[in-house]
Amino acid sequence: MSSMLSSLGRQGKTTGSLVRSKASPxxxxxxxxxxxxxxxxxxxxxxxxxxxxPNSLANLLRQTSVLAIVAxxxxxxxxxxxxxxxxxxxxxLVAVLTAMMSRDNNPIPMMLASAATTGLAIGAANAFLxxxxxxxxxxxxxxxxxxxxxxxxxxxxxxxxxxxxxFVKFFRISFAGIPMPFILVxxxxxxxxxxxxxxRFGVHTRAVGCNEKGARLAGLNTTRHxxxxxxxxxLFAAIGGVVLAxxxxxxxxxxxxxxxxxxxxxxxxxxxxxGGGIGSVAGTxxxxxxxxxxxxxxxxxxxxxxxxxxxxxxxxxVAILLMRKRG
Amino acid sequence: xxxxAEGLLLKVERISKAFGGVQALTDxxxxxxxxxxxxxxxxxxxxxxxxxxxxxxxxxxxxGRLLLNGKEVILREPRQAQQHGISMVHQELSVLGDLNxxxxxxxxxxxxxxxxxxxxxxADRAARELLDRLHLNLPERAICSRLSxxxxxxxxxxxxxxxxxxxxxxxEPTAALxxxxxNALFELIARLKASGIGILYISHRLDEILLLADTVSVFxxxxxxxxxxxxxxxxxxxxxxxxxxxxEKVSSPAASKADKALQVNELSSRGAGLxxxxxxxxxxxxxxxxxMLGSGRSELFECxxxxxxxxxxxxxxxxLPLRIRTPMEAMNKRIGLVPEDRKVQGIFPGTALWKxxxxxxxxxxxxxxxxxxxxxxxxxxxxxxxxxxxxAHSVDQDISFLSGGNQQKGxxxxxxxxxxxxxxxDDPTAGIDIGAKTEIYELIxxxxxxxVAILLSSSEFDELxxxxxxxxxxxxxxxxxxxxxxxxxxxxxxLLATGGGHE
Numbered sequence: 168m169s170s171m172l173s174s175l176g177r178q179g180k181t182t183g184s185l186v187r188s189k190a191s192p193x194x195x196x197x198x199x200x201x202x203x204x205x206x207x208x209x210x211x212x213x214x215x216x217x218x219x220x221p222n223s224l225a226n227l228l229r230q231t232s233v234l235a236i237v238a239x240x241x242x243x244x245x246x247x248x249x250x251x252x253x254x255x256x257x258x259x260l261v262a263v264l265t266a267m268m269s270r271d272n273n274p275i276p277m278m279l280a281s282a283a284t285t286g287l288a289i290g291a292a293n294a295f296l297x298x299x300x301x302x303x304x305x306x307x308x309x310x311x312x313x314x315x316x317x318x319x320x321x322x323x324x325x326x327x328x329x330x331x332x333x334f335v336k337f338f339r340i341s342f343a344g345i346p347m348p349f350i351l352v353x354x355x356x357x358x359x360x361x362x363x364x365x366x367r368f369g370v371h372t373r374a375v376g377c378n379e380k381g382a383r384l385a386g387l388n389t390t391r392h393x394x395x396x397x398x399x400x401x402l403f404a405a406i407g408g409v410v411l412a413x414x415x416x417x418x419x420x421x422x423x424x425x426x427x428x429x430x431x432x433x434x435x436x437x438x439x440x441x442g443g444g445i446g447s448v449a450g451t452x453x454x455x456x457x458x459x460x461x462x463x464x465x466x467x468x469x470x471x472x473x474x475x476x477x478x479x480x481x482x483x484x485v486a487i488l489l490m491r492k493r494g
Numbered sequence: 495x496x497x498x499a500e501g502l503l504l505k506v507e508r509i510s511k512a513f514g515g516v517q518a519l520t521d522x523x524x525x526x527x528x529x530x531x532x533x534x535x536x537x538x539x540x541x542x543x544x545x546x547x548x549x550x551x552x553x554x555x556x557x558g559r560l561l562l563n564g565k566e567v568i569l570r571e572p573r574q575a576q577q578h579g580i581s582m583v584h585q586e587l588s589v590l591g592d593l594n595x596x597x598x599x600x601x602x603x604x605x606x607x608x609x610x611x612x613x614x615x616x617a618d619r620a621a622r623e624l625l626d627r628l629h630l631n632l633p634e635r636a637i638c639s640r641l642s643x644x645x646x647x648x649x650x651x652x653x654x655x656x657x658x659x660x661x662x663x664x665x666e667p668t669a670a671l672x673x674x675x676x677n678a679l680f681e682l683i684a685r686l687k688a689s690g691i692g693i694l695y696i697s698h699r700l701d702e703i704l705l706l707a708d709t710v711s712v713f714x715x716x717x718x719x720x721x722x723x724x725x726x727x728x729x730x731x732x733x734x735x736x737x738x739x740x741x742e743k744v745s746s747p748a749a750s751k752a753d754k755a756l757q758v759n760e761l762s763s764r765g766a767g768l769x770x771x772x773x774x775x776x777x778x779x780x781x782x783x784x785x786m787l788g789s790g791r792s793e794l795f796e797c798x799x800x801x802x803x804x805x806x807x808x809x810x811x812x813x814l815p816l817r818i819r820t821p822m823e824a825m826n827k828r829i830g831l832v833p834e835d836r837k838v839q840g841i842f843p844g845t846a847l848w849k850x851x852x853x854x855x856x857x858x859x860x861x862x863x864x865x866x867x868x869x870x871x872x873x874x875x876x877x878x879x880x881x882x883x884x885x886a887h888s889v890d891q892d893i894s895f896l897s898g899g900n901q902q903k904g905x906x907x908x909x910x911x912x913x914x915x916x917x918x919x920d921d922p923t924a925g926i927d928i929g930a931k932t933e934i935y936e937l938i939x940x941x942x943x944x945x946v947a948i949l950l951s952s953s954e955f956d957e958l959x960x961x962x963x964x965x966x967x968x969x970x971x972x973x974x975x976x977x978x979x980x981x982x983x984x985x986x987x988x989l990l991a992t993g994g995g996h997e
Contacts, residue, residue, distance in 0.1 A: 365611040367604050370597050374590050381588035385601040385653075386573040444592035 232348035238433035240403025248376035248443025254404035255426035256315035261408025266327035266418030286405025290398035319420035338413035376443025509558030536713035550582035551575030581654030591639030644675025755947030761807030766793035782958035783951035785968030830909030843894035848875035878907035899930020
């Protein structure tokens with residue numbers, strides 16, 4: 168499957184250049200995803216008035232931001248051959264903590280530092296379970312998902328409003344119609360692309376995910392690397408938690424339940440291979456946009472809640488099948 | 495041996511190594527000259543791989559030393575060996591499929607730009623130069639999962655050489671290669687040699703060794719069993735040195751050649767690499783398959799058992815045509831398979847012995863409307879334990895705690911329960927100690943005398959000679975000869991199976 172992917176990639180040399188150099192030219196999957204996004208937008212624009220308008224597009228970007236940031240982290244984790252189910256809980260916990268801290272008038276750098284520490288600590292705990300105690304990452308992070316969710320709820324069951332005016336204002340800024348949360352997404356996208364595609368760290372992440380034993384035989388410190396990747400994934404989730412608090416003005420313990428699955432879906436749609444070795448941050452970005460568009464569109468169609476879930480699940484399924492066939 | 499001091503590159507001095515209680519190497523010596531190929535031959539378990547692991551820094555010796563260019567080196571891990579210029583190309587390739595050739599070659603030592611990113615241009619250029627130097631016509635940015643096995647091996651060799659290698663160790667490098675790929679590999683080896691690199695070459699294919707080796711060392715039971723230089727060996731001297739002593743022979747009682755149980759006609763399978771396989775096994779007959787690893791013997795078993803498809807040919811059982819597409823169908827026709835790799839394909843580690851033994855019969859013999867008849871299954875296992883003298887505390891013991899021989903008896907019991915007409919035994923005594931081997935031979939003879947048709951493969955040909963009525967010699971997916979079990983000798987079998995008997 169993967170070899171088919173890369174063989175297609177080789178022929179796609181002539182098609183623009185989004186991210187990669189001629190070595191691994193633009194994945195045709197990226198183009199297909201973009202086409203899919205346009206197609207879904209066109210369909211929704213017939214069903215929903217004003218679906219495609221500057222306002223609702225800005226809203227779409229705002230809504231995508233947290234998912235995209237978390238999914239960037241998930242991409243690294245998946246490429247390294249692991250999976251992290253705890254990221255949704257991390258987002259919730261960090262959002263609640265950030266809001267709580269703003270209430271006590273802590274300076275913003277302190278809020279950010281504690282968010283980052285929380286993310287890194289949970290990532291390190293996951294890595295300890297997975298790498299040191301050899302618990303499969305699915306099970307280990309299933310456990311931390313529950314623990315971290317519980318922690319968030321002990322901190323506060325009620326939504327906690329963000330009291331720092333500067334903090335809230337910052338997330339209200341927009342440049343050329345692009346809202347601040349999405350500007351952050353673009354910055355993180357750039358960093359993540361550099362990290363995954365152009366740095367040693369990225370090559371080693373793919374190596375570890377492709378064949379850990381082989382990577383170890385080649386002299387890589389795979390233990391340390393897996394630690395770092397899992398902590399990085401959790402750090403991205405913490406950043407997502409901060410952005411969520413800033414975007415919604417609230418920290419809620421239940422706000423990001425299920426986000427881990429959306430993040431994994433975005434990464435898979437974007438071409439990451441469950442099991443490791445292959446993945447694209449740019450693909451994940453498009454995957455996150457497509458998913459959010461589906462969520463927003465379905466919600467706007469005025470279907471009752473349960474139907475929203477069914478339609479959402481079906482659409483994600485169709486999108487993944489489509490991508491698989493072409494890929 | 496007669497090597498001038500100038501040329502001596504690597505000296506292995508009185509190396510010993512034990513794993514647990516098993517002495518893998520005893521006082522082993524070896525000398526490798528610059529610009530030469532030193533071949534290492536010996537049976538499985540002769541200590542070849544352990545020695546290579548010592549030289550490549552994967553295994554620490556208990557005693558003895560390694561001298562590189564006259565200076566002692568201590569190698570605690572593969573990376574240290576690589577830094578000294580000793581690289582090993584593993585039998586199971588460690589090329590990473592999702593990375594391109596450049597990334598594989600420089601993994602862990604990627605050149606870095608001032609910005610801290612991987613300097614792809616520089617890495618690609620260096621990879622290109624290296625590939626050109628080795629005359630490898632592969633694009634440096636090709637993703638390795640798209641390369642053939644042979645090409646990946648070339649990449650692995652390029653990676654080994656990229657460490658400014660002085661010593662390159664090749665472990666069974668041709669095991670998975672096609673003929674053309676083999677020739678390309680031999681050319682590459684010649685070029686490495688010409689550039690002054692010393693090559694340690696492990697192979698059991700004597701024809702290759704005759705072609706490549708400047709010196710051959712023979713190992714037996716973890717000890718040096720002789721060393722010869724080019725000009726002083728030919729196929730038959732090597733075979734003699736490998737065999738050493740002969741094993742006492744017991745022959746099996748004659749089989750009635752009356753009715754053919756299993757008949758295979760002109761079976762060919764491109765996927766399995768088999769071509770025009772024709773043979774038969776009568777009831778009560780033990781037919782041996784003599785073939786080296788990669789000769790196609792396991793694939794043949796899998797074709798008969800419905801695990802691999804074949805395009806042409808037919809199989810009949812007691813004269814009736816068989817159409818088997820899945821192992822379940824084979825089982826229902828009372829065919830049993832004891833697979834090649836006991837630990838991976840045979841036993842279910844962590845699972846009770848009784849479940850391992852009754853596994854193939856849980857759906858019919860021990861099924862009560864879909865529920866397992868546990869009491870019957872345990873009783874049947876207990877009966878088999880007594881009958882086959884399986885040494886286990888109870889039917890509940892975890893099979894992975896039994897010795898190899900007892901595990902294998904458990905797998906045999908799995909099929910004996912089903913009262914098979916045909917039993918396919920793929921190297922059933924591999925990695926089993928001599929005592930248990932003898933018991934398993936006895937078991938096989940008993941089964942045959944009860945009328946079971948047995949097809950048996952082994953990479954240790956002396957055991958086929960004692961056991962089989964007829965022996966088919968396999969090589970490159972074909973049956974190239976048939977020998978009578980009572981008149982066969984190991985020497986000629988090894989000659990045939992390793993390609994020495996070419997007409």
